[in-house]
Amino acid sequence: MDNVFKNIDPEKRDRIINSALEEFSRNQFDKASTNNIVKNAKISKGLLFHYFNSKKELYEKLEEFTIQLIIDAIQENIDWNITDFFERVKQVSMIKGELIYQYPYLYDFMIMMIENTSVEELRQKSEEQSGDLVQKIYKYNIDFLKFRSDINLEAAMTIIRWTFEKFGEESMGALIKTEKEFDFKQLEQEAEKYIELLRKAFYKKEEKSE
């Protein structure tokens, strides 16, 4: 991001980022209000336009930022030595959770971004910015022999991914609604329930692994 913006107090920086993420994920570009953004970020109008020359530029910088953030988080936090598919999925979910904890509207913003980007553009951007990372996440160094051989592997992996995505979305939704404290222990326990079930369903009959 801009040199000026990069070197400011991180707490203020995150306030601005979060405020902008929220506004842009709730409204499409035209109706997103810079007035709202500065109000929620608790800065003046002038300062925002000092950091970014226009609403458009702010949005574009925000796109770059989120993409880079996610790529970095994955690259730095996945343990590629772990070969169990469920552990990999769990790790990705954990990373996602931590990101959302810091930037609550990151996910919504991403969804909106993807919706407004053409298939071809997406493919290209993913290649440019992340190399083959997206392809690797759920495939690199995974021990697929653990899966039952009589099932459709691709489909099974998709279902597992979907389950965790839905689980995350619903937990998040419930969390926002009840406004309760984030009970990490309970969440993990519930996730484990689904993991256990999917292991039973898709893995070969138990033999001690390793």
Next chain:
Amino acid sequence: MDNVFKNIDPEKRDRIINSALEEFSRNQFDKASTNNIVKNAKISKGLLFHYFNSKKELYEKLEEFTIQLIIDAIQENIDWNITDFFERVKQVSMIKGELIYQYPYLYDFMIMMIENTSVEELRQKSEEQSGDLVQKIYKYNIDFLKFRSDINLEAAMTIIRWTFEKFGEESMGALIKTEKEFDFKQLEQEAEKYIELLRKAFYKKEEKSE
């Protein structure tokens, strides 16, 4: 809905409903524009406010309408004699598909509605308007004995439901992006892939049923 509005040409009625659903699902209430709604519905401003006295009323009538529409569709189209869980899920998905075909923004509107309604309100409304229908959908007259007895039944049912929801969402997303014709055959075939897999995973080892 309003007597005046109820008796008009259904084609025009749907144009208005769809236009309003789109606008309200894309923007939160304050930023949703009645100007946009009338423009896309191809009616005059005056007519909209002849049918509905205010933007607020339009929105509330729209809420009622969507809820009733969904309840009716389910009640009239589910075959409660079919006891296979996957068939039930399939039927619900089909109903959803047909509704979305007629009202493309119905789903988004519902999501937005649910997000903006408190848990307590939701529980109450569901009870009032649908009785125990919501509870029944995936439980009434289902032959649960087909499921493996060594797995968590609740969790398995949830995964199956989630899989179909995700499948629907992704298909819909892809459809909008590619703007290809709706290839129903191919879609059903792909869905069948997941059904087969989940049957293998969660049902008891095959014995001929019936």
Next chain:
DNA sequence: AAGAAATCGACCATAGTGGTCAATTCCATT
């Protein structure tokens, strides 16, 4: 032909828009 119902769209006061810029505050260096 007449009266009623449906439909139109120009019009209104108001609120909100992205962006500017002179003025102020802050702070490191001397």
Next chain:
DNA sequence: AATGGAATTGACCACTATGGTCGATTTCTT
């Protein structure tokens, strides 16, 4: 303490879009 450059403010601007009104016009019914 004094200086000067950087950070920060918010009143201000021309402009657009807002929800809603209402008299005029068209369409329908008898």
